[in-house]
Amino acid sequence: MCTLEQLAVQLYDAGAVRLGDIEAKLGRRTPVYFDLRVVVSHPRIMLAVVKHLQKLASKIHHDILCGVPYAAMPFAAVMSVNTNTPMLMKRKETKLYATKKILEGVFQKNQKCLIIEDVVTSGGSVLETVDALRAENLVVTHALVVLDREQGGASILKANGVELKALFTMTNLIKILRDAGRINDDTVDIISDHIKVCQFGINDSVG
Incomplete structure (x- = not known):
């Protein structure tokens, strides 16, 4: 398994780290953008990311995985196969026909679900997934992320358990x-x- 230092360079060289005056969510500007969607075109890098996530996951008791839609879903899927751990898929919106589910997959009440995410800024996307899982009586206490932008997301998530x-x-x-x-x-x-200037608080969680 490559080191995290080697992985960081591989991600940069693959175009996952973009620099410049870039528009982010809700029109906000950022000098750096982390785009892990490109990793689906680089299987070796995908596997390296997943192996490091699995190392973190091995220290946390969990029964099931759920990737935050949509960028983190491929990582969760590969982790699920590699570790023989069941996975759930959360929809962006509730299905409007047939089962009308927001969660796809098989699960039981009180199972412990580990969330997988690509990037956390304010934590909003993770919290949406947390709320959906908890609404179905799943237990959520941890989330794994490839990059924490250090802009308040970790604190916001901690405040939500x-x-x-x-x-x-x-x-x-x-x-x-x-x-x-x-x-x-x-x-x-x-x-x-x-990072120092653009910080989010409890009432600002948008992504």
Whole structure:
């Protein structure tokens, strides 16, 4: 298994880390955007991400997995197959016909569900999934994420009874990329300043 440092460089080289003045959710601007959707076209990188997520997951008791739609679903699916752990799929919206479900899959009341997510900024997307799972009497106490942008999401999730564990924090990621010669000190400073200025609170969870 490659190291996290090697994985960070592979993700950058695959185009998963985009730099510039980029529009994010709800028209917000960001100097760095982490797009893990490109990883579905890179099976070796996908497997490397999943192996590191599985390492974190092995330390948390869980009965079932659920990937936050849609970017995290491929990671959850590969984890499910690799570890023989059942998986649920949450829809963005409730199905309007037949079963009218928002959760797809087989589960039982009080099973412990581990959430998988690609990126956490404010934690809003994870919380939507948490609410849907808890509404079906599933127990949710942890979420795994590839990147925590360190903009308040972890604290918001903790306030809602969910502990977030990440492969990378944004601070850690940009340090690795700088040390690997992929970005320079000026870029590190711009991103660091953005993290400090753009923080979310309990009432701001949007993604």
